[in-house]
Amino acid sequence: MTAPTFRAIGAACVLFSVSLFLLAGCGNDSTAQEHAGGGMPPPEVATVTMTRGDLPLGMEYMGQTAGSREVEVRARVGGILLRRAYVEGGPVKQGDLLFEIDPAPFQATLEQAQGRLAQAEAKLSQAKRDLARMEQLFKGDVVSQKDRDDAMTAFETGTADVDSAKAAVKEARINLGYTKVEAPISGLTSKEARSEGSLVVASAESSLLTTISRVDPIYVNFSIPGPETMEFRSLREKGRIAFADGWDFQARLVMSDGRVLPSPGRINFTDTQVDTTTGVVKFRAEFPNPEGTVMPGQFVRVRLDGAALKDALLVPQGAVLTTQQGTMVWVVDDKGVVSPRPVVLGRTEGNGYLVEKGLEAGDRVISEGIIKVRPGMTVTLRGDAPAAAPQAAAPQAPAKAGEAQAAPAPKAEAAQ
Template sequence: MRALDTMEVANVFEDKCRSSVSRPEKPTAGHGCRLHAPGRPPSRSGARFAVCLGLILICTGCNRGAEDPKAAAQKGQAAPLPVTVITVEPQTLPVTWEVIGQTQGTREVEVRPRVTGILLERLYTEGSFVKRGTALFRIDPLPFQTALEQIRGIVGQAEAELARTEQDVARLQPLYADNAVSKKELDNAVSAMQSARANLFSARAQYKTAQIDVGYTSIAAPISGVTSRAAVSEGSLVNAMETLLTRIFQVDPLWVTFSFASKDYSQIQSEIAAGRIELPPERKFTVELQRQTGEFYGRTGRLDFQDTSVDPKTGTIQARARFPNPDAEILPGAFVRMRIRGAVRPHAILIPQRAMLQGPGGQSVYVLTESGKADLRPIVTGQTRGENIIVVEGLKAGERLIVDGVVRLRPGVPVQAVPAPAADAGKPAAPGTAPPQKGAPEPPNRKR
């Protein structure tokens, strides 16, 4: 037979008592019903009811007394808190720097007139691609042609004077040999001949200059590239070497200039020296260009220059990337975003940011010890990568990191490990999709 608990015993006694009360006594023959007079003892049914009531109270008190020690024992032994953990695993992570730069042509030329005159016509379409030597503007050539004809006459006179003086010298030389003329007369003739020859040289130089000026009335493109708008209109007076007519940009290849702080450069050098960053072979970084629309340019570039000094005014270092641009898809003057790839972080530890605590003493995480308790561990962090962050110091490979439930924990509290989901944030993003890191790249091979 199974043992009855306290409540079952109490219920049985209560049922019996109620049945005794509800069953009336049989009257004695000839006397009828009895009534209890005041001060007389109660009947047996009343005594039974009192006994049953007492037993119920005693059993109930015993039941409560039996439950209290058990509840006290449960309160004294706290159950381990369930937490989500991941195993710390070093991995090789790509390093990406993001910078903002401005596009510019590899050659940018300002087209200015080389002679002063009236601009007659514009011979090109603004914004079009032109080849070197293509005529762009024409200045009124008539004044220069007239000057050329005038100087041509001066050259003729100089040639005639030289011929006359040469004849005089040729005539006086035999006479001087026969002592028919003096030495002075011959010397004067020779001097006149030399002066006439010098005048001829000067006249010919003026004539050549006039020819050049006539040629300068037709203004041609000095390089091949994309033209800008015309700065002056036809009929305007343009001054030699002063008036800006237009600009030409050589956009293939295209340059993108940018700058980065010298502090970032020093930090990267320190990480390279510590072995936390490895550079690509021959320091050939790959540069991706993002258009203003958010799309990436279809061709990649290379870093080809870095300045050897820091700008004292801004505290930055200038650098440049080079992109092929055969179809002139990217125009000069635009601000673009670039991602510099190629370096990696070997043996990097990446953890979810939600596992990290921020306190007065800095950043820390909870690590699950071998004894099943939470251990508070201070850490030093590096760059962020989306929802994750790189831990530089404080964690080792193989340790179990608590990532969820850290707010409820205290150092030394017993915890129960629950494996993290397969898609937890402890793993890096796919190559090419990881959020970039702002900073400066390691300098490429400098051009001397």
């Protein structure tokens, strides 16, 4: 290779090195200018201001309706079922005739009992006359003491026979009356279980003739989980529950199509134990049903209104993070600096959680943009509103820089 060639290669290498140096210098100047300009702007987040107030408790449970009285109408004597005297599915009043069983055998039994009673009464009359004669003869020492005692025994036996015959007549008359099956209560009837001409046996399953349900008022049976019931009782004992009307809930009946019955009801039964198989506590509510709109056996929902949790604090669900150390939220101070705050949460209400520990009224919690922040970071506030404010929320403080004063959000809805 010639000398000019070596000189050309050396010049090219020197030129390439100088180019790399210049490019590196240009890159350093650009980076320095970017840092001098302030870098990336702080992330923008939305916050909510925590407020305290009375929080209405909205509780709704699945239930099933039942008649306030449900009676099985059964035959109390056996025999041939002669006729049905009611319209199946129609209303009846207490004492109305429903069925008639063949009365002829029972009429004959009654007449036999009446005949035996007449015989017993005749024998008693004879024994009474015999006793009177023996008393006179005994006073004149004509008969012995034994003869007098025998007459007394015959009279007492005759008296007992009359009483027994009277009871037999009464029983026969009662059984004859049972041949006319009457409605024990007023209500709506079901279809007949036995048709005319069937043999009814009083001691067997065939004694069931129909059922009657009283639908005004109507009952609704529902259940509440045991832990929830215990929690509510604890809050009530501590005085943290306030009722708008009296000392109990106002029940509302919600039909399957969403309609709500206009007349409110009340809880008239609460079980005293937790069901060991399902872990729930059984309740029963009573509702007026004068038009018979609600039928027994329907699946409905029971809404319990009228209760509020005093001095409650609600945080939106979207502001809560679950970590290995527990639940936490991001809190922003007056300078816009973010810090984590562990919290203890209670029951869920709508789109929020009740706060038991960790937050106080006036704290600002990040509700949107929580994935963009880190501890100690300064953020820009897009807006601030009260957190899912309960009713009667505390007054709001004047808006700070970067915050917008907003009206309280509806119950159990996170501010956006």
